[in-house]
Amino acid sequence: MNITVHHLTHHFGSGAARREVLSDLSLHIARGEMVALIGASGAGKSTLLRHLAGLLPADTGEVCIGGRRVQHNGRLARDIRSVRSGMAIIFQQFNLVSRLTVHTNVLAGLLSRRPWWRTWFFIFPRADHHAATVALERVGLGDRAAQRASTLSGGQQQRAAIARALVQGAGLVLGDEPIASLDPRSARRVMEHLARINREDGVTCLISLHQFDYALDFCPRTIALAGGRIVYDGPTAALSPSQLSEIYGGTPAVTPKTAQPAPAPASAPAEALPLPS
Secondary structure (H helix, E strand, C coil): EEEEEEEEEECCCHHHHCCCEEEEEEEECCCCCEEEEEECCCHHHHHHHHHCCCCCCCEEEEEEEEEEEEEEEEECCHHHHHHHHHHEEEEECCCCCCCCCCHHHHHHHHHHHHHHHHHHCCCCCCCHHHHHHHHHHCCHHHHCCCCEEHHCCCHHHHHHHHHHHHCCCCCEEEEEECCCCCCCHHHHHHHHHHHHHHHCCCEEEEEEECCCHHHHCCCEEEEEEECCCCEEEEEEHHHHHHHHHHCCCCCCCCCCCCCCCCCCCCCCCCCCCCCCC
């Protein structure tokens, strides 16, 4: 799924406290791309992702996902729930139901695609259970399916969230700092799985990152925000130390190193996973 944003502007607060968070922002991401979104805290990364997901209306501007309108000049699309069913968002906080099993949490990716009476009682056909099992095996959690989600480590919970996106058939994954609270080994494993579904399933990925090393290793393209504006949009490997210093307000998150070759995105995308209404 592609992403198109035209002249998006958003303010928080009112009167003297009114503050511009996004300023006349426009961008396009083609389907199948793996893109990092970087910037200092308060640059507008999370706000932009919430606008893309249709969780927050802007003051002005337009957002389209996969050719379908998400919002226009402060109004969400009437069919926003249907549009959201084509995308998944992975938060820093994991967003799994701790008392449910890992397998059941993954099945939650199908809630928007099944009759209400099935979702109310969590009754899923055999094919859905098989899809959840396959998805968990793909992210290395096949042996954890019967465990409660609360027993998983942070990295395992994020991998379960990726499995949920796979079951949903998400054509777009938005990551809101999904590895910020993980140790380096777990963070790298999560990024490897995101890169794999991008490569093998053609899923478009836009991942907000604080750690530039991961952008360099996994994302061929980087979009950098500062003060609610795009200050860089281009090859990740082309970002210089001085540019990073400016983006992060004087101290880059990490010193650039030689980039590892990023796999080319697949030509055909997958489909999508449920977001909150």
